[in-house]
Amino acid sequence: MSLSSSLDSQAPEVAILRVSGLRCAGCVRSLENQLKEQPGVNAAAVNLVTGTAVVTYSPNETTPTAIVESLNQGRFQATLAEANVLLELPTTAEETSLPRLAIALVLLILSSVGHGINLLPGHWPMLEAMIWHWGLATIALVLPGWEILREGIAGLSQGRPNMNTLVALGALGAYLTSTVAWLWPALGWQCFFDEPVMILGFILLGRSLEQRVRQQAQRDLRSLLALQPKQALWQPSLTASDRWPIPVSRIQVGDWLWVDAGEPFPADGTIVTGETLVDESMLTGESLPVAKGVGAFVLAGSRNVGAAVTLRVERCGRASFLGQILDLVVQAQNRKAPVQQMADVVAGYFGYGVLLLAAGTALFWGAIAPHFFPEITNNTPLLPLKLALSVLVIACPCALGLATPIALLVGISRAAAKGLIIRGGDVLQHSQQLDTIVFDKTGTLTTGELEVAEIHLYGDLSLETVLYLLASLEHKSRHPLAVAIQKAWAATNQTTELATVTELETVLGLGISGWIEGHYYQAGRLSWLRDQGIDSPPLAVETHVALARDRQLMAVVTFRDRLRPEAVSTIQALQAQGYEIHVLTGDTAKAAQQLLEPLGLLPVNIHPDLQPQQKLALIEEWQTKGKTVAMVGDGMNDAPALTAAQVGISLGSGTEVAIEAADIILTRNHLEDVLAVLALSRATFRKIQQNLLWAVAYNIVALPIAAGVGLPLWGLSLTPGLAAAGMAFSSIIVVLNSLSLSRAN
Structure with a gap:
């Protein structure tokens, strides 16, 4: 084996896993820690919204299969995204069990009717019986609430409390206390069997609504996934007249595929027979169909709108152009902004903090408050427990965990649908701080068609x-x-x-x-x-x-050469927004200034006669002066500068080296997309900030109220059921706010 091949075999590789069982940011942190603890795993990033994990591993130490098998021994279940199959997102049915929700809502209605029996005409002794309410609560725990109890207790036993742990403790605490009060009435305790029913009913209802809104948030990403058909027509030979439908997952490089008029191309490849028109608008932004014949290259996801042709497969599945875009989008959502990393750390410890706060609440109202507020505590022996249960179920680590990934899902997916690939949340955060944008000349500001x-x-x-x-x-x-x-x-x-x-x-x-x-x-x-x-x-x-x-x-x-038609308007718009513009080129000063004169730049902002290392030196010089720099380029010699800049932007027509080095890829090769991607980055990051502000503010306000701060002041307190409703709908607000990005201009 050669030295280069040996090095390549040891280079880190990336695997994408689909994971079930993620409920909150605590689950995300727990799963990331489990993955990082496995031998050979260098890094892991988990996305709560898409249910994916991106794992970087050393192939000489472990394999993706081994990682999945190890993970499946715990409470999370994972499957490996295969190389020749496009990624899929979980469906609503996979995320939320409608039968469980229906049972919970029926139980909630029956419980409410039982407690409002005086409002009903006639006499209903059965609905007033305590055994009726005990039965409803028991059914609620055993049927719709069983998964929440199982996952919550498992998380607690493993020392990793999550949202289900808090809900499970709240529901079980209310159920067991009510059972004791019912069996031993001499204690004088109040029965509140309606609380576990309300807790589980509101939680499941909130999750169902949240998942439906998530489905809307994934609309742009799903539209990309829908570009590839489920089946392809396979030909045994180039001259064969018989054709066989096969799943796209079975397509191999070198296969011959028959593509009828009106059908999408299932893989990247070369046309070997026939002539047609190809609609590439969803992938490249080209509004008019392109005429293509024998020898022409077509992309998976583009649509055959002319006549039937035969295609020789060159790339398929995740290796295709469409597959690579989807991989980049999924990996981008798992690349976290610094603000999200901080939020995930806080959310990871959130469960422990809430458990301590609930214990402190029970201690305060049971041992200390009677000396200061006897008029509140003397006639309510279960007040400390009910307030502690309210603290458990009102706490919302889910809103904190969703704040960033749900906004990233909407923003990055919408960008991808417009041909703008943003590699991660960290890129969005850096984009907010830009004050200097540097352009390469040839192929970037110019057409590059010399x-x-x-x-x-x-x-x-x-x-x-x-x-x-x-x-x-x-x-x-x-x-x-x-x-x-x-x-x-x-x-x-x-x-x-x-x-x-x-x-x-x-x-x-x-x-x-x-x-x-x-x-x-x-x-x-x-x-x-x-x-x-x-x-x-x-x-x-x-x-x-x-x-x-x-x-x-x-x-x-x-x-x-000639300037791109949109170059002048793009530069002028960026200058109007306050960005400092520079152009780097290897051309002579005379040639560069003549060509770039329509841009209206000062000679000091045009830097001619530059070699790649000199471009890099200029970027680093500006950075040492406190500038935050974006570099826009497309060539191999731009790669060092693209890597060094805080944000590297490459045109999709650029070299593979430039695209690999870039943080943002403009697949449609339109220069004005620089404006679009910066605007969308700002809008997405604003949503992240708004979501985090809401999640933090909600918990800062809700937790003290649930702990009884309002009782001495205004006589205000929350029952565990109402606390559960507040927790459920706080997450929905975060998702709805992020969804407004899809309607932003």
Whole structure:
């Protein structure tokens, strides 16, 4: 095995798990700790809303299967997202049991009728009997409440109390106390069998409503998932006329698929027979169908709107363009903003704090309050217990745990539906602090579709030979200059095959060199050739590539480019919002200023003649001066600057290196999407702040009231049932507030 392959085998890999049993932020923290404790797991991030866990692990120490098997031995159950199957979200039926909710609501109604018997006409002795109310409470605990009791007690026994622990203790406490009071009436205690019924009924009703709102919040993400069909038509051979429907999960690279008109393409691939029109609007933003024939590449999720074609599969499942977008979106929701990390830490200890507060409440009202407020405590022996139970069930770690992930789900999913991939909550938080935005020129502010303008000859080579040699040197490069040279060579209609280049070397951002037919050729910037000791006349050339043979200048090729149509309006809008704009380019000062003149930037904001390390140095220099910098680029030489900037933004047409280095990817390649992604980032982060403020404020106000602070002042207290209703609906408010993002402009 080579050194490189050995290193690759030890490089960390990422697995995505679907997890059930997540109820609150305490569950999230508990699961993350369980995952991180497993051998070979380097990092783990869990999302409460989507029910996913993104795990980074060392493949030489563990496997995703081993991680799942270990996890399934506890109270959480996980399944592994397979490589050739797109991710799925849990359905409403998976998240909430409607039969349990129906039983709980029926019991709640019957209990309420029993306690309001005086309002009913006639005589109903059975509904007044205590055994009736005991039966309703028992059924409520055994049927709809059993899962809550089981998970809550399991969490408590493992030293990891969660929301279900608080609810279970509240319901069981009310039930057992009422049972004792019923069996031993001499104690003089009050029976309140209606409380466990109300607690469980309101909790399950709140969860059901919350899950339905979550489904609406997942609308944009589900619309992306819906782009891939469930089945594909498989052909045994290219010439076969029989076709077999197969699940998309069984598609393999190299398969032939028949795609009828009106059907979506089930995988990325190349058309091998037929011609058609392809609607790529959901993926690339191209509003009009694109004509494609044999040899054209199509994307999974795009729709065939012309005629039937045969497709050879190149990428499928999560490796397809659509699959990669979905993976990035899911991973983004599991990448937490610093503010969420803090909230998760608080929520992780929230259960312990509430248990202590409930114990303190019972102690205060049982041992201390009688000396100060005898008129309140003398005739209510169960007051300390009822207030402690109210504290348990009114506390809402769920709202705190949902505050960030539900806003991220709506914001990031909506962005993805518009072709904007935001890699995580930390990116959103950094985007709020930006004051400087830096653009690469070629391919970012410009179309990047360069074309050869002129060829200046300085030796005995013809124009065609210069293009032939340059195309041979650059034939594997996708740099805009190399692509322009290759197009110019193709336009000569020469049938000569390109020359074989030996000892090919590339100096990033400067040039390329190699041997062709016994001669040593160098192609690149004139300044680089001069540094190699090659004489050249002083030329005021713009964007160019100079060619030298055996250290003698042979030709200088100049190019022309043009600004993107939306470049001027985008820069002006960013300046109007107060951002400081800079442009980095490897072009000469004259060429850059002429091309960028319509942008209205000062010469001091245009930085020409830069190599990749100089771009990086400028980013770091601005950062040392206190600037918060975003870098927008698309090329391999932009990757260091994209990584160094607080927020890196890459166009979807950029190189894989640039896309990998970026925090935000604009898949539709529209420059004005920079404005859209910044606006959506601000709106999403505002929702996160509002949700956190509500969650904290709710608990700060609700817990003291439940603990009886209002009793001496206003005679105000909450029963455990009303406390449960408050807790259930506090989470719904967080979800509804986040859902308003989907209607924001």
